[in-house]
Amino acid sequence: MDQPILESVCTMSMRFLLQSLLQSLLRLLFGLWLVAGAASAMAQTPGELVIGKGWTFRLLPGNAQLASHPEAAAWKAAAVPGTVHTDLFANKLVPDPYVGAPEASLQWIGLADWEYRTRFDAPRAAQGSARSDLVFEGLDTYAEVWLNGDRLLAADNAFRTWRVPVQGKLRAKGNELRIVLRSPITRLLPQVQAMPHKLAGNYPSPYGDEPADAMTGNFARKPGYHYGWDWGPRYVTAGIWKPVVLQSWDVVRIADLQLRQDHVDAARAEMTAVLSADVVRGGSFDLRLWQTAPDGKRSLAAQQRALLRAGDNRVELPVHVDHPQRWFPNGYGAQALYRYTLEISDGKAVVASKSTRTGLRSIALRRDADDKGRSFYFTVNDIPVFAKGANTIPFDMFQPRVSKAQLRSVLQSARDANMNFLRSWGGGYYESDEFFDLADELGLLVWQDFMFGGGMPPAYEDAFRANVIAEARDNVRRLRNHPSIALWCGNNEEEIAWKYWGPGQAMMKADPAFATKVWSGYVQLFGTDLRKVVAEEGGGVAYWASSPSDDLAEAANTPASGDMHYWEVWGNPAHPPSKYLEITPRFMSEYGLQAWPVQRTIDAFAKRGEQGIATPVIEAHQKFLAGKGNERLMKYVDYEFGETSDFNAFVYLSQAAQAEGIELAALHHRANRPFTMGSLYWQLNDVWPGASWSSVDWFGRWKALQFHARRFYAPVAVAALRDTAGHTTVSLLNDRPHAVRGELRLRVMTVDGKLLREERKPVELAPLSATRMAEYADADLLAGAAPASTIAAFDLQVVGEPAARGVVYFKAAKQMTWNDPRLQATLRSSSDGYVLDLHADQLARAVWIDFGDIDADVADNAVTLLPGESLSLRVRSKAGLASLRKSLRVRTLADILAGPAGL
Secondary structure, three states: OOHHHHHHHHHHHHHHHHHHHHHHHHHHHHHHHHHHHHHHHHHOOEEEEOOOOOOOOEEEEOHHOOOOOOHOOOEOOOOOOOOOOHHHHOOOOOOOOOOOHHHHHOHHHHHHOEEEEEEOOHHHHHOOOEEEEEEEEEEEOOOOOEEEEEEEEEEOOOOEEEEEEEEOOOOOOEEEEEEEEEEEHHOOOOEEEEEEEEOOOOOOOOOOOOOOOOOOHHHOOOOOHHOOOOOOOOOOEEEEEOOEEEEEEOOOEEEEEEEEEEOOOOOEEEOOOOOOEEOOEEEEEEEEEEEEOOOEEEEEEEEEEEEOEEEEEEEEEEEEOOOOOOOOOOOOOOOOOEEEEEEEEOOOOOEEEEEEEEOEEEEEEEEEEEOEEEEEEEEOOOOEEEEEEEEOOOOOOOHHHOOOOHHHHHHHHHHOOOOOEEEEOOOOOOOOOHHHHHHHHHHOOOEOOOOOOOOOOOOOOOHHHHHHHHHHHHHHHHHOOOOEEEEEOOOHHHHHHHOOOHHHHHHHHOHHHHHHHHHHHHHHHHHHHHHHHHHHOOOOOOOOOOOOOOOOOOOOOOEEEEEEOOOOOOOOOOOOOOHHHOOOOOOEOOOOOOOOOOOOHHOOOOHHOOOOOOOHHHHHOHHHHHHHHHHHHHHHHHOOOOOOOOHHHHHHHHHHHHHHHHHHHHHHHHHHHOOOOOOEEEOOOOOOOOOOOEEOOOOOOOOHHHHHHHHHHOOEEEEEOOOOOOOOEEEEEEEOOOOOEEEEEEEEEEEOOOOEEEEEEEEEEEOEEEEEEEEEEHHHOOOOOOOHHHEEEEEEEOOOOOOEEEEEEEHHHOOOOOOOOOEEEEEEOOOEEEEEEOOOOOOOOEEEEEEOOOEEEEOOOOEOOOOOOOOEEEOOOOHHHHHHHHOOEOOOOOHOOOOOOOO
């Protein structure tokens, strides 16, 4: 090879090698740059540290309660989230607040000031981040917060989220977070006592911790039920009741992602994704919104290049969904749910993201004028929905220990009982995200009160109203994406209390100027301020000023317009349940009858020797009439069944009276569709174990009412309603959005099984209807038979629907002829558990199946068997067949009314 050629080849080879090396080096550097960029982007994504470990608490030094309770002076382990009461109990400093009768001895806790503290290390990301906030999702209630000796916050509202910047105040190691919780009673009592005319409260304390004429609960933005109610104890607790979180970020924090539904129908959903972002440094960002459909398919729903400025930003992204899978309430369709994830990118990597879930549906509150007044009902996807359900109260006196499993159990019970609507009552707290996630999944619409349970608040104070407005924005924003939200309501019973129960009239006589000021403040808060918050933040969900009301019309709690609470049955003047048939409302949002829970629940808080109709422990768990509620309850037992001195029989009869009375009212409401479009009884659940209006007790066990509700709320049902004049009206009910066909059967028979009359008739029921089929006088049905020993049974059979039945009794049970029904109960094994076979030779009314202390799930209970009828029920239990047979007990009404009750 010639030298010049060789030199040329070598030069080219060296050049190629150098180029290759240079390209490799550039690729390496570029890769390192990408990794560094990704690491930087990851560091810029908001990070969170939940400060939930290492907490301790004590009674605040210098507090007046130390003299009598020195045991609470030393630092003890605490749970956060938690409450003072549960921390004291966990450290064995107080007895179980639910067992026995310790309530009076625990009132000192609500008069004391408490101190909580912990130490935490700041994550490296937080130390170097441009922004860091301490976020307190729930402080109950008057709380002073200190970080490393510096006071950060003075909170005064248990329902608000408090956010405090802490960049530059964090140490790498050993940050001390200290929170002092002041007694709301001792904090507020001096100013309340100084008022020349007091605002009426709810339930005066019987324990002397605050005067009866100077109640402080109205003035505190704190769960009202803590001060005691007629279904729960007085435990004025305090605590860090929701998580404490350190949030850190360098670029942007997504404060909120609203999925506003502008228009939804079967063809198309028009939505707007509204981004609220806190930006550290302004710049241009890419926004991408990803949609995950109910079937799991993921797609890009919207994208936009946006210029975000430093500070707060609001950006709207239009979203269109063709042929959406819509969300429906239980009984009307599926609960399809979409998930949306918003990603913010700086052009290199994602710097922030947020995900939320919703169901696509249209919802409206209809208030149409007619010749009697104005309607009150909800449409979902243009379907008029008859609201079937109950009111919910808090699930525990101490909210932080409410588990998702507990919520799921109770809400599943609501769905299983054919409910589609719950009213979340305003004397507790705004329910958790878990509660609403479950409501979304189960198809339960929610009427959400703002947290005013009764007693006039000081809404004439500008600072008080401003505090409530901030609280309202926090919670409406937190919950507005849930398709289950049907209504925001200003308060519970405050309007009717002021207008009709005496406080307003008394105040107007004592101090007209102050009374006018109080009412003007009320109208401002509930008529204007909260309405504006819902209009601005609620995504189109309706607002209602109070329950019951006609939205601040002059008259409230009237059948012609608006919603009603009806308490002349049970309350004053304590009419019998038959009075329900005389009241036909537009929407009944409260009515109820009380009952004791099952024996196993009572045994959990009272020993058998402590149990009796008027024993101290039982009265301690009967909160109506300050412990004397069993006198009222006995009156309702006596209306139908007669009095008893036996506590075990009293418990059983109380459940039967409750179930039959509420069934009468609910079927009356349903039979008057479309004039009446809602029936929500008081109440679904319990706050502790005791006597109450609930149908599901604190342990999740069903009372007789819950089993009855599954039948009287069934989509297809029969209402055979007999009034006190001896007139029976039979209506057939169809909540399905399509017509159904079936057969209606009438049988008149004696209690021992002699058939006196039988008729069968084919029927067709229109969609979403109540059809009045027949009316009878007693003489028409009895045809000379003895009313004390005769019944009429109306059975409705529709293909694809459970059988429905209405039984008419012509005398109160205590006036009827009762024989031994010769009820046979045989338990046998089956492929998926056990089967209980029942057969009655004669009428077996109010059959109750019980397995004592053994956990056993019976498919149905509180049933009535006609003469000669058999019934097979599934039973599921981990116990063996022999144990179940040994513990099985089946009781009927005849066991009490035809002979002595057994224990």
